[in-house]
Amino acid sequence: MKAERTRNLIWGIVAIIGSVVIFLIPFAFILTTAFKTQQESSLLEFSWPTEFAFLDNLVTVLQTRDYVVVRAFINSTVVTVVSVTIMVVLAAMVGWVLQRRQSRWNGLINFAVLAGLIVPPAVVPTIFVMQELGIFRTLHGLILIEVAFGLSFCILLFRAFAASVPRELDEAALIDGAGPLRLFFQVAFPLLRSVIVTVIVVQSVAVFNDFANPLYFAPGDENVTVQLTLYNFQSQFQTSWNLLFTDILLITIPPLIMYIFFNRQIVAGMTSGAVKG
């Protein structure tokens, strides 16, 4: 027993050293470079900053191109909050009815949901449809796109979770005279709370980090989102690594906060399906 504990300790220390080298140094590099002055950061060395210039860097990054980063953060926040809200309500409705309702259409609906996870979106036809609808290059267009592409994942989670809500509760509510809307919003929705939190957290991170969809469907300076500013800053800050990494740092903070507070829900959402098969 004691030998085993010593072995675990030794391997643990080896693993920690390995994890520091492989996983932490890149993040530490981001952090230290963001703290450096331009001159020092241009050396691209992994070292402790001799002179802390983080505040200056931050102000410079925020002011660049007429506060584009600030606007991008506002846009990204709007897109994330609105699209995740719509996604949660609509997917919960579908998942709930899909699990409860008996119908010959269920097979087809399940197939359509699964297709949403597997099939890559057709870029140009989607742009064409959006142009026809007049929502190309708009924030609300991007919001609807995020909803359309994120629904499948949410529906699967909701459908699986709805199965664990006892039908007796539905029946009790129905006997008390609740209609379908009341049943869903006042009885079912609160019971789905834990999966709702999971969906919100996982999808918020996904939408916030999304790069391809804003690039395709909302190009242009007006609706710029954070991932795109980062991408564009690559050329803008070609020689000012301190500023580029300050921007990377800023963009890493929201997911980090999510991770610290909602670790459990993220893990639950991302690993569902691993056990049941």
Added chain:
Amino acid sequence: MSLAPSQPIRPPIPPSTGPAIRTRRKLGNRVNKPYPGWFYAPAAVIYGVLFIAPTLASFYFAFTRWSFAETEFVGFDNFVTFFTEPRLFKGFTNTFIYAVLTSGAKVVLGLLLAIVLTSGIFARGYLRAVIFFPVLVSTVGVGITFKILLDPFDGLVNKALAVIGIQGPGWLTDPSLALLSIAAVDVWKGIGLATLIYIAGIVAIPNEYFEAAKVDGASAWAVFRHITVPMVRPAMITVIILSLIGGLRTFDLIWAMTGGGPGFASDVIASTIYKQYAAGFYGLSTAGNVVLFLVVTAAVLPLYLFLNRKSKDL
């Protein structure tokens, strides 16, 4: 993410004939009444208009020369171009290389890491957290960071190699290495998710199996081979399918790190779709989309059916 086929929620209603149909229909109405079909409607409209309709339309536009204003039917021309032009075909083969490499690495390394992290190892909470965190970080941010770390002259990686006397290669500038380097970064970023899925699978294995194996004096390898591997099958299926889909559709990381370069050495189908779109070849771009659709479906669907059937036999 549950990719398992939906279990039939209720046994099918037994077939009946004649007047029974009426009662069944009535019964069905009564049972379904609290769960109205129109609950599907808002989701169906958004999904139908912005996902299903464009996907179906892509099968037509892929056969055209297309500029939004006008379309000209050109038959299989776009596909011929796609498979004969080296710079486009390179993306096609690269997609497979990239998907197989990344998902293979995630399937194997993820399982090993998960076994280590479910053993009594010291500081496993910290280790799990550290390995998982890159999953949540912006892909573009990771891509740019590694692009700088892998710089042939000033990059940290080659500087570190120089300290121990190795002249590091041009990870992203050497055409034969660029795709592999990006794949390695992809594994770095995504391994945490695979590990986490495996951990969930391993934790769900009843402890009795391991105890019985211990009583029988099974070696660590035997336990791994005959208990862990068969029992984590559902987790493994999830990892394989998720990482294959992700690998075949990959775009962000490649775009952030090399933009498909040097030349077109690290292009994949998804990046050629974007390049052709940006260049104004909408029909060709859509043909690329159809090819990607066929590739993903052809790779994932049989795997999905096969692996799930096998797991049912168990």
